[in-house]
Structures are given as C-alpha cells and as structure tokens.
Amino acid sequence: MSWQQKIEQSLQQRHAAVTYRTRQLNQGSTGRCLRIDNQSYINFSSNDYLGLSHDKSVIAAWRKGSRCYGVGSGGSGHITGYMQPHAELEQQLADWLAYPRALLFISGYAANQALLASLTAAGDRILADRLSHASLLEAAVNSAAQLRRFHHNQPDALQRLLDKPCDGQTLVITEGIFSMDGDSAPLSQLQAQTIAAGGWLLVDDAHGIGTRGEQGRGSCWQQKIKPELLVITFGKAFGLSGAAVLCQHEVAEYLLQFARHLIYSTAMPPAQACALQAALIRIQQGDDLRDRLQQRIKQFRHGAANLSLGLGRSDSAIQPLWVGDNQSALELVHNLRKRGLWLTAIRPPTVPLNTARLRITLSAAHQASDIDDLLEALNAIDR
Template identity: 45%
Template sequence: MPFNLSLAEREGAGLKRTLPVIERVDGRRLYVDGEQYLNFAGNDYLGLSRAPELLAAAEQAARHYGVGAVASPLVVGHQAIHRELEAELCDWLGLEAVMLFSSGFSANQAVIKALLGKEHSLWQDRLNHASLQEAGLLSPARMVRFGHNDMNALEAKLKPAAGLIVSEGVFSMDGDTAPWPELVRLARVSNNWLMIDDAHGLGVLGREGRGTLNEQGLAPNSVNIFMGTFGKALGVSGAFVGGSRALVEYLHNFGRSYIYSTHLPPPQAAAVLAGVRLVRQADDRRAHLRDLVARFRAGVAGLPLQLLPSATAIQPLVVGEETATLKLADALKQQGLWTGAIRPPTVPKGSARLRITLSAAHTRADVQRLIDALHSAL
C-alpha cells in the first residue's frame, strides 16, 4: 500500500512522528514510563491546567450538568454554563458576541468555509497555523499567501473589497507577533475583512491578558473576527469566535463544524470560565513568565544555535537538520528535560528546531537547569 512507502520515506528522513504516552502532567512536570521530566513542551503558559479553582469548577459542573453536552448546540447542547462563559468572554475582551467551538481547528474551518465563496480572496501569512491553511485550501476562495510578516508583499497582493486577511497574533512555531497596526491599516484602506487567530497570545499578552491586539494598543473592533483558544494560557481546551452579533448569528446558521458537532462538555466550559476569571487577575503570573523568558534568552545567547526573536513563552532554538534536532532533544531527555523536536512539514525544511515553551509554573531554577543542560549537550 502507498502509505507504507510514505511512512518508510519519513522514517528514513528522520521525519516520522510517534505518539508518546504521557502518564500524567502535573504542573511543570510530566511522567512517562515511570520517569519524571521537567516539561518544556506544553502550552500551559500560565500554569492553570491544575489550578484548584478550575478543578473545583469542573467537578461542580459535572455533578450539576453531567459530563457531556449530549447534543449539538442548536439542538439541546447549549446550556446555561455555555451562555455564562460567552458573556464573560464578551466582557473580558470587549466583543459584541461570541460562540464556542470544540477546538481552534474547527473554529477556523467554520469561519473560512462559511464566509468565503469562489468570488473571494483569502490572504494568509505563510506561517499561519495548519488549521487556517487547510481551511483556505478547502474553501472555494482564491488563497494568496504572503511572506511572513511582510506587509509590503501583502499590500502588493491585495485587491479592494475582495475578501479576508488572516494572520496569527503570536506565531505558534516562531513565537513572534504580527504587526497588527499595519494589518489593520491595510484592511481598512483596501476595504477587506480582517481576522486574528490569537491562540497563543490570549491570556499572556495585554492588560488582563486580553491578547495581542490589546498589547499593541488596538481595540477589539479593529478586526472583524477574533478567534482564541482555551487550550493554551487558559489551561483547558476548546475555542471561541467573536465579533459582531451579525457575524455570530451567521455562523450559527452556516458554520458546519459548529452546527454538526456535539457542544463543549459543561465541565469543560465551567473550567474555562474559572480560568478566564483567574487570567484577568494574573498579572503576577504574567510578570513571572516575562522574567523567565528574559532569563532563558540571556542564558542561551552564546549557544551555536539560532534563537529566534521572540518575547513570548515560545522560545524556538533552530538546529536545522532533522536528525540533529532529535538527538539534541534526546540528550535533554536523558537529563530529565522534555522538549519538543519540531521538524518539517510543521516548519520549513532546514529549520528543524526545539520549540521550547516556558510557563509561569516553572521556577527560575527550572530554567537554569534547562540552560545548563543545553550548554552541556552542545
């Protein structure tokens, strides 16, 4: 069968992916095969996944609502806890209306496939998440990709009133941010819609953790569509899409992955709600995370690897060659440190890297241990 050949080719190139079985993730630690590791590969940026407030909220909701929503939101799946979460998100982010999704992948698919027809264009940063790229390929719209954060290239490709510009707030593999004031300007002068995927900025950046737009001094209505996820800084899973009431009502009727999916489990929605309330008061956690980022960057500045320019929790160290990246990750693993070895096609060929992620759950000693291990392994 063809898939056997494809897998063999990937294995030979050092690109085959295998599924680790994690026995438990406990704050900054994880456990595999009875061994304990410091976890520098997750997205729990504020260390909330085991916060007592979230655990208690989920347990209480499970007892009240049950563990599942039992139907899609337009049947009987949308319950009072979902409405309460939507209201909290609107208040936090200054949005007119929001709707909940089971994942960021399904949210991006719903938006792009529901809003764009064959008469439209879709402009995307080349480093946008796979969910956005795949949605563009599945959409009847004409997809046009522009160089990463290259606003001159985007401006040259834009057509007036022709469709949608999409970019991320924080790019998931590079950790840098998009230039949102310029994206807003280009969308306005070209009369095109603008969408932000702020999965990795929400909760970490901006006042009360409101995300990349707030961090860059922009109001939420600077964009037409605001997508964020609950599986990063909020420590749970799921996603939302926000914007005008008209947008949300339209997606209620035409967003297929929303209409035809069972809704978020009520305990999950309750945990997210508790997480939002914690995030709004988490200035101390964000300050601690910024301190860890600065310490890490200073500590690895002399390594013979490329440290990408990122001020966020995502700190990529580019190794280049795939097998060398795997060997470095394994050397760190031998020292009790778990890191993400990211290889093509997730990143461009020749840019395989360790995607090191920091969390407010980490201590300064944890980060120093990682720095020391990197120096000893190279």
Template identity: 60%
Template sequence: MSWQQRINAALNERRAADAFRRRVAVEHGAGRWLQRDGERWLNFSSNDYLGLSQHPQAVAAWQEGAARYGVGSGGSGHVSGYTVAHQQLEASLAEWLGYPRALLFISGFAANQAVIAALAGKDDRLVADRLSHASLLEAASLSPAQLRRFTHNDVSHLQRLLATAPDGQQLAITEGIFSMDGDAAPLAAIHEATRTSGAWLMVDDAHGIGVTGAQGRGSCDAQNVRPELLVVTFGKAFGQSGAAVLCSDTVADYLLQFARHLIYSTAMPPAQAVALRAALEIIRSDDGQQRRETLASHIRAFRRGARTLGLTLTDSQSAIQPLIVGENDQALALAQRLREQGCWVTAIRPPTVPAGTARLRLTLTAAHQGQDIERLLEVLHGARQ
C-alpha cells in the same frame, strides 16, 4: 498502486527522512513536570503557559460543573447541548474582549475551519501570512476562494496583494503570535492595511490570549487592534481546550446558520465551560497578572542565558522559544540528550516547519521556577558540546 502500497510508501518516506511522528503516553503531561513510567522530567514542551491546568480554582470549577451538569453536553448546541454554562462563558468572553458576541467551538482547528468555510466564496480572496497555522491554510486552500500568501509579517507584500480587489471580498488572515517561531505579527500595521483596502481581518491569537495585553486580553489588545474576526483558543494559557470566535452580532448570527463545524458537532461539556469561566476569572485577576510577570521573567532569563551560550534562537519574546538546529536527525539527537539529563523537550521537524529548520520548540510557563530555567540552560550547554 493499491491503498496499502500507497500507505506503506508514505510511511517509509517519513521514516527515511527522520520525520516519523510517534505519540508517547504520559502519566502527567502539563505543568512543571512531565511524568512517565515512574520517572519525571522538567517539562519544556507544554503550552500551559500560565499553569492553569493545575489551578485548584479551575479544577474545583470543573468538578462542580460535572456535579451539576454531568460529564457531557448531550448534543449539538443547535439541538440540546447549549446550556446556561455555555451562554455565561460566551457572555464573559465577549465583555472581556470588547465584542458584541462570542461563539464557542470544540477546538481552535474547528473554529478556524468553520469561519473560513462559512465565509469564503468563489469570488473572494483569502490573503494569509505564509506561516499561518495549518488549520487556517488548509481551510483556505480547500475553500472555493482564491488563496494568496504574503511573506511572513511583510505588511508591504500584504498591501500589494490587497491592492487589486477581486469580484468578491477579501479576508486577511494571520496569527497574533506564531506557534512555531514564537514571534508576534505587526497587527496594527496589518489592520491599517486591511482597513485601507476594505478587507476584513481575521486573527488567530491562540498563543497570545491570556498572556499579552491588559488583563491578558491578547495580542490585539496589546496593539490596540480590534479585527472583524478574533479566534481565541483555550488549550494554551487557559490550560484546557476549545475555542471561541469573537465577532459582531450579524456575523455571529451568520455563523450560527452556516458554520457546519458548529452546527454538526456535539457541544463541549458544560462542566468544561464552567471551568473555562473560572480560568478566565483567574486570568483577569491579580493572580493572573502575577503569573504573566513570572512568565515574562523566565523568558528574559532564558534569552539572556541563551545569548551568553551563543544559542541560535528566533526573534521571539513569547513563551515559545525555538532553538533552530537544522537537520531532522540532529534535532532528534539533541532532544534525546536533553531528556537523558532530565529536561523533556520536543523536536519539531518538517512538514510542520520548513526543510532545514528542524528545531527544539522550547516552551516556558509560569509553573516553572527560576532554577528550572537555569537547569535548562546548563543542560543545553552540555548537550551542544
């Protein structure tokens, strides 16, 4: 089979399964509203949980950073791209989260891949929650280490897998809040299991940072846990993009020597680092706390209304509220009916989620208003009839 035949076959298979992905160009895709072709919809597909992508303080900081540094970093951080702006952001993150060091990465995907690729050797074992993010599982499967997966949030299964030590070291991997189901990991119990077995723990808290814990410090803070490796990303509650790895001094020095995604990538624009530091200040402020309280109120209102309507949700107390539909064509049809009624919702299908669990991944944000949640419930009720 030729390259073209193989590509055509794979695409046709996706189309036949109603799993073909398409991008939609929008004029505005974050915040309360999504705008496209002169129309607008209430936006229930954004990860901008605190509405900071539109915050005047963050916008002004980016503009001021661009005026000072320009719009690009000019190179890898190991060459000329590491500026005072990057240094200050790393220091602020480390102080806020209680770690000796923070290292910036261009994305959460890159951070996860870099850490696992740099640490995992052929004699090591990686033990990952079965529902961990694709960036974690892909990096683990491509590494020379042995990969074992434990049943989602099942600490007993994790303990059994950790009980027999390999020749090398063990690294347990999980998320703080899972991106597709929206549920939280039992981090305190997981951390105790890793500590007892002598393993290290790596937590990707993309969907918890900024939203949970004191001052929005995230899932680990909420459960009084400090893993050896904490990955936080800036594409959700921070309202921007990029990521950081929080770790010890020695691990940071090691990653600076061996993390290829860090060494060989152009650093994020320093103007972005300035804007991220401004977003961090907001998250830590009374404004940030008020936004977290508003988001929590929306989550309670939606789940209360969904329960009244008999909707099938996952056990999520986070901003991610998946509505399980089942088959791909049903999820696509329901998403389309909601869009026709003014609510922008995205259908998530396999292979992103297991077969038979296609869903509407509803996300709530502090930018929404109470009437928006009421409208979403009203439209869901009508569309399900």
C-alpha cells in the same frame, strides 16, 4: 498501487526523511513535570503558559459543574447541548474583549475551519501570512476562495497582494503570536492596510490571549486593534481546551446558520464551560502569573544568548532554537531527555524544510531552577 502499498510507501517516506511522528504515553500530568516510561522530566513542551491546568479554583469549578450538569453536553448546541454555563461564558468573553458576541467551538482548529468554510466563496480571496497555523492554511486551500500567501510579517508583501484587483471579498489572515517562531505580527499596520483595501482581518491569537495585554486580553488589545474576526483558544493560557470566535452580532448569527463545524459537533461539556469561567477570572486577575512568566522568559533568553544554536527573536513563551536538519534535532532532544528535560523536536512538514528546531515553551509554573537546569544542559551539549 493498492491501499496497503500506498500506506506503506507513505510511512517509508516519513521514516527516510526523519519526519516520522510517534506518541509518548504520559503517565503523569501535563503540568511543570511529566512522567514517561516511569521517568520524571521537567516539561518544556506544554502550552499551559500560566499553569492553570492545575489551578485549584479551575479544578473545583469543573467538579462543581459536573455535579450540576453531568460530564457531557449530550448533543449539538443547536439541539440540546447549549446550556447556561455556555451562554454565561460567551457573554463573559464578549464583555472582556469588548465584542458584541462570542461563539464557543470545540477547538481552535474547528473554529478556523468553520470561519473560512462558511464565510468565503468563489471570487473571494484569502491573503494569509505564510506561517499561519495549519488549520487556517488548510481551510483556505479547501475553500472556494483564491489563496495567496504573503511573506511572514511583511506588510509590504501584503500590500502588493492587496493592490491587485479582486471581484469578491478579501480576508486577511495572521496570528497574534506565531506558534512555531514565537514572534508577533505587526497587527496595527496589517489592520490599517486591510481596512484601506475594504477587507476583513482575521487574527488567531491562540498564543497571545491570557499572556499579553491588560488583564491578559491578548495581542490585539495590546496593539490597540479590533479585527472583524478574533479567534481565541482555551488550550494554552486557559489550561483547558476549546475555542471562541469574537465578532459582530450579525456575523455570529450567520455562523450559527452556516458554520457546519459548529452545527454538527457535540457542544463542549457544560462542566468544561464552568471551568473556563474560573480560568477566565484567574486570567483577568493574573498579573502575578504573567509577571512570573515574563521573568522566566527573560531568564532563559539571557542565558541562551551565547548558544551556537539559533535563538529566535521571540519575547513570548515560545522560544525556538533552530537546529537545521532533522537528525541533529532528534539527537539534541535525546541528549536533553537523558538529563531529565522533556523537549520536542519540531520538524517538517510542521515547519519548512531545513528549519528543524527545539520548540521550548515556558510557563509561569516553571521554577527559576528549572530554567537554570535547561540552560546548563544546553550549554554543556553546545560545547
């Protein structure tokens, strides 16, 4: 089989399974509304949970940073790309989350890949919740360690794996809030089990940071734990992009020596680090935004309770509606878009087979009338 035949066969298989992905050109912004094919939609597919991508103080900080430092970092942080805004942001994040150190990464994907690639070796084992993010599972598969997955949010299943002998180190992986189901991990119990087994816990709190806990400190703070490795990302509640790893001083120094995704990537623009500092302040002072988000979540769940579609057990900004087969999910999305509502059908391989769903994401930027419009449309289609 030639390269061309291999590619064509793979594309045909995606089409046949109704899992073919396409991109849509957004002609507007990523806020409460977007514009595609010259039509405006209310946006229910954005991870901008607090609406900070359009916050005036965040935008002003980026502009000021670009005037002072330019629009790029010019290189890896190990060469010339590590600047004062980066150092300040790392210290602010560490102080906020009560860790000795924070290290910036260009994305959450890169941070997760870097951690597993640099920390684990042959003889080690990685025990991961089976619904952990693709960046974690892919990195685990590609690592030299042995990967075993435990049933989603089931500490007993984890314990059975922990009880088995291991010659090397044990790393347990989970998320604070799961990206496709919107539910939360039992972090306190998972940490207690991991400590008892002599392992380390890695929590990816991409969807909890900013929206949960005192001052938005996230899922771990809310559940009163401090994992050895905490990954937070800036593409959700922060309204920007990038990520950070919170850890002990020695771990940070180790990553600076051995994490190739950190060493060989151009550092984030210093102007972006300036904007992230402003976003952090807004999050710390953002009880109003978190309260508004919770109001929208309660409003949606109350109105969607009687839908025949399967409403997930989520109290987060991520509200999945299970449809089942791929074609039905696409048809439902099509009907909602005709009503001016932008939603996305999530299909395999992103989620398991026969669990296609609408992944509805809510934001503090949404108005109560937006939720009413969505519920009215869902109820009309559900009849």
